[in-house]
Amino acid sequence: MELWNWLEYAAWALSAAFGLHMLLDWLKTDSTYSEDVLTSSREGELEAMAEEHKGMTP
Amino acid sequence: MTNFDITSKTMDGMGPHGTKVGLLRVLGPTHVWALGVGIVLVGEYMGWNFAVGKGGAYAALIACWFAGILYTCVAMIDSEVTSTVASAGGQYTQAKHIIGPLMAFNVGLYLVFAYTMLEAANAITAGYLFSVVATMSGYEAALDQRPFIVLVIMFLAWLNYRGVLATLTFNLVITAIAFLAIIVLFLATSGIAGGGIMEHAALFEGYELPYGWIGVLAAMHFGLWFYLGIEGTTQAAEEVRSPARALPFGTLAGIMTLLIAASLTWYVSTGVLPWEFLGDGVNGSVAPLFDTARLSGSTGLIWLLGFGTLFATLASANGCINDASRAWFAMGRDKYLPGWFGAVHPKYRTPYRSIVFLVPIALIFALGAPLDQVITFSILSGLLGYTFMPLNIILFRRKWPLNSIKRGYEHPFHPLPAITLLTLCGVTFFAVFLGYGTQLVAMVGFYIVVSLWFHFWRYRFVNRGAQFTMPWPKPRGY
Secondary structure: OOHHHHHHHHHHHHHHHHHHHHHHHHHHHHHHOOHHHHOOOOOOHHHHHHHHHHHHOO | OHHHOOOOOOOOOOOOOOOOOOOOOOEOHHHHHHHHHHHHOHHHHOOOOHHHHHHOHHHHHHHHHHHHHHHHHHHHHHHHHHOOOOOOOOHHHHHHHHOOHHHHHHHHHHHHHHHHHHHHHHHHHHHHHHHHHHHHOOOOOOOOOHHHHHHHHHHHHHHHHHOHHHHHHHHHHHHHHHHHHHHHHHHHHOOOOOOOOOOHHHHHOOOOOOOHHHHHHHHHHHHHHHOOOHHHHHHHOOOEOOHHHHHHHHHHHHHHHHHHHHHHHHHHHHOOOOHHHHHOOOOOOOOHHHHHHHHHOOHHHHHHHHHHHHHHHHHHHHHHHHHHHHHHHHHHHOOOOOHHHHOOOOOOOOOHHHHHHHHHHHHHHHHHOOHHHHHHHHHHHHHHHHHHHHHHHHHHHHHOOEOOEOOOOOOOOOOHHHHHHHHHHHHHHHHHHHHHHHHHHHHHHHHHHHHHHHHHOHHHHOOHHHOOOOOOOOOOOO
8 A cells, every 4th residue: 555545544534533522522511511601702892891991090 | 890801811701791701812913914814825826827817917917906906995994994893703793883784694604605615625725735746756546635625624623623823823834934935936036046037028929918808807807816815804803912903904914915925926927837828727737836936947946835835725724714613603692693603612712613513514515516616606705795895984984984983093095995996896796797607696696595584584583782892982873
């Protein structure tokens, strides 16, 4: 078997490893944290912080 | 007040309005540059040369510079709006604030389609590059490109999943190498450093404009390829440390880089390769810069441009995954799509569900669709997005005039850039219609159907109370 045949198999194996790592981590994350925490991101937080700072300035 | 300090280690990423886990603000202007230029630079390495086939070398240069004007307008307009509406989603979020939900939904889809298709096209190209390397190394059988296509998508998705800083630092390094490779090729072949091999006069003689001015018009379609994707810098808005500074700086430095890279690319390629060969990107010159390096006879240049081509392809796919996932995430967060997509990974602080969800879609297009169709659908979605931008900035300036809100950057000569952009978009639509009329009509038809679906069904689920998040005064006239 030539080098490039080995590289083809290596590419399949690495792809599977990356995919599997993401999937396992995804399942672990979803089972560890509540959906409220995971989807708590809100748009405009920095702007809101800036406004609060501005409001607190005497 | 310390609880709201975004530099705090203990409260990092948490906000005062409910965010427990948010995207991480770790990027600087160089990352913004790497994101924008990284997505685009592959267009210098391949693809733009179809413009030469449409109208000859001069037509490609005219298209290159007209498209350069179009994208300079895009970069200026984007810099102003995004440095003010600094949130993930980029143009989608801009449309939501400035025009309305239906426009935002469409723009969000343009972004996701343009970037996912471009990612698929890059993966196909990377697979092809591996097969070229295999042939050059003496491998006689036909290489199975599929494992390499899949590996590119899976590796880059994994990198994106693990964190934005590593992802865009990786992009910065490989994009810088790819850009420097073009500079080195220019210096080595133009006669500035070493013997020159340029033969412009001889190669152009009798073929200045082989198809006349209609050829110039047709070349516009592929002229976009020199810059397509620079608007992607806006997707980093929620992850840069200083949006008002980093976004305009990174975006404008990016378009300047691309104008230089595009002009040098045209100069070296047309000075060495005959226009008939250069203009045939399928059976002729697939990778013009690499072919120019091969004709130079320098082994060092061949290796450098070979790596440059591969790096540019990887950087583009990497940036596309970053951008498509941010747009999808932002739409999920607002419930334009199921809210489930609006999740952020508590450790890596990336929109992990959006990243993983888009992987199989990219794989389907990369493994099952022809490259030219994938590229065309990407360009068409991008073009629809560019048409939205001038309308967006005109309404933005009308509703919130200068000095009514704080802007990170104010673009000059308004409304001239908006009018120029709109006109050039019209010309490019006509040019696309000449070559890909059926796809254009199919694409517009698709967006009409999904717009109806959004209006009559999906909009009831949208989180309407949280639509407008910017602390701006009421728009003028409302």
